[in-house]
Amino acid sequence: MAVDPVEFFFGKEWSDGLPVVPPTEERLAAMLDGARRDPDEVIGHVPPLMAPATVRAIALHAVMAGCRPDYLPVVIGAMACVLEERFNLVLLQATTSAGAPFVLVNGPYARTIGLCGGMGCLGPGFRANATIGRALRLMMLNLGGGIPGVTALSGFGGPWRYTYCIAENEDESPWPSYAQARGFGPMENVVTAIPLEGPVLVWDDASEEPGRLAVAIADMMSALGGGNIYRQADMGVVLSPQHAQVFARAGMSRDDTHRLLVERAGRRLGEIRSGGIWRGEAGAARWPFKVALDDENAFVPAIGDPDDLHLVVAGGSGSPASLVMHGITVASRAVSRTYDA
Amino acid sequence: MSESADFMDPSADHGAHAIVPARRPGTLAGKVLGLLDNSKEQGDIILETIAAALRERYGLARVLTRRKDHYSKQAPEALIEELAREVDVAVAALGG
Known part of the structure; x- marks a missing residue:
């Protein structure tokens, strides 16, 4: 009897409660084409379980989240942010508050991939916004082991813990961008992760x-x-x-x-x-x-x-x-x- | 038509890192108690109350208290190693 992959992943302790795109060799290969990186490169280890976030592992979670291959660079960049020591990801994993990594993207690539910073950007409705943020959460759940009631002790959780990712609305802003104010150039592609409540x-x-x-x-x-x-x-x-x-x-x-x-x-x-x-x-x-x-x-x-x-x-x-x-x-x-x- | 089982399973092994708890001493008499204060408010009062009760009931040899810099930061390796070396049993404050 063939295994239904949708039900298989719903049965995982680390499921976020929504269906995933079942990862296959073909989908993984297509996803890895979205970024020119060595699949074995280790971006970091996801606390508290400390399973490795290799480029390949990130790509697998991006597939499951529903990302297009051209989103992969952003997902890798966001993971690199949250795995820095100063972000201290274990805090958001274990916190009794309801915080999550808020992911903000600046620079021209956001527009290329259709990441929304305008009307409705916090969702629902935008694949890049929804799936990039979701890929992060699936890694926090699976690679990090941040399971509600086990290691994740947030009393409420929250919808922003499914996904929390936007572009800045650089086109309609009267000012230089958030990233420029932080010292980056206007044409640099920048991703920022901030530990925030909803x-x-x-x-x-x-x-x-x-x-x-x-x-x-x-x-x-x-x-x-x-x-x-x-x-x-x-x-x-x-x-x-x-x-x-x-x-x-x-x-x-x-x-x-x-x-x-x-x-x-x-x-x-x-x-x-x-x-x-x-x-x-x-x-x-x-x-x-x-x-x-x-x-x-x-x-x-x-x-x-x-x-x-x-x-x-x-x-x-x-x-x-x-x-x-x-x-x-x-x-x-x-x-x-x-x-x- | 259901898909065949040729999808990949990226599940991390959540069981592979199971930590075997240390052996429990049969008695607390003459033992060294460690207290790890996570620095959350009033955690020190709770820990001290526990230590006082255990001292009175069981006759501890010594109490060693250590305190984290911040409740949301992990305790440094050196602090954990010191407690592991120096104490027989430990009580750690979590959450709060």
Whole structure:
């Protein structure tokens, strides 16, 4: 009796719950053609199980995720990011929070493969977005052994843990790209992985000047239930092109906007002491900045180091909304790398 | 028409790395207890309470306490090796 490959993979402990494309020698060969790499090259080992992510293994998971061969360079690049020591992937594997690697792609190759950074980019609907992110997760599950209830202790999980990958909307952004702001050239193909929670929508169709628009965005950034106000971590803020234009029309550069959000995002000490995960002096001692603990009105910033804020332009231009993605801890940090397309 | 079984199985061997637990001592009397604090809030209080109870009940020889830099970072190899060398039993704080 022939084995049904779809049911075979559903029966695996590491299944993400959705059907996979069964890998065959032909599909693997076609996938490996998508990148000019030695299949035996080891990109890294996936914690905590530490099975090797060779180019061949990555290609197999890209097949299963439903990737086209021309997506493989991005998948390899994203794996290289999350397997760097500073990303500390074991944190997102084991965390009791719900974080996942958010994958942001800059540069011309994203357009070549149809990776969406515009309307609907967080899905569903775009093969590159859906499958590149999914390939990463399948490797975290299988090669890393990040199985819910076994090693993966996230109480909730979350839809962004299936896949979480977009291109920046470089065409409709009023500014140089996220990657350029980080020191890369405009024609370099760059992939960034950031450890983040899921996105929260900030809807504002009323504010037409930067100071007013910053209010709701900064408020969400410093949410008491979010991962940034009580402890330092990376944070993502994704401005729609329409919101980015509110700042740009007022003559503000990307840096100006970044600075404004960093300055505005925070709470009075009295508020954050009233509940949440206020840890007293011991918690405050971990902050990279000094706050007078006897001053109820002292300002506690949500962003301790400006580099912690990852400001991106994406989404549809007709959407007066932005996204805030809170962080987890400083023990896992964003990584950006060029990748060979 | 079902496909034949000529697909590949990229499953990592999740069983191959099974770790055999160390032998348990028959008694705690005169033994050295290790405490590994993951630095999560109040973990130290829980560990100290456990140590005090074990000291009182069983007469431990010594308690050795070590603390990770950060709860979300793995303990350095050297720290784990030190505990393995120095203690008979260990209690590690996880999660929190």
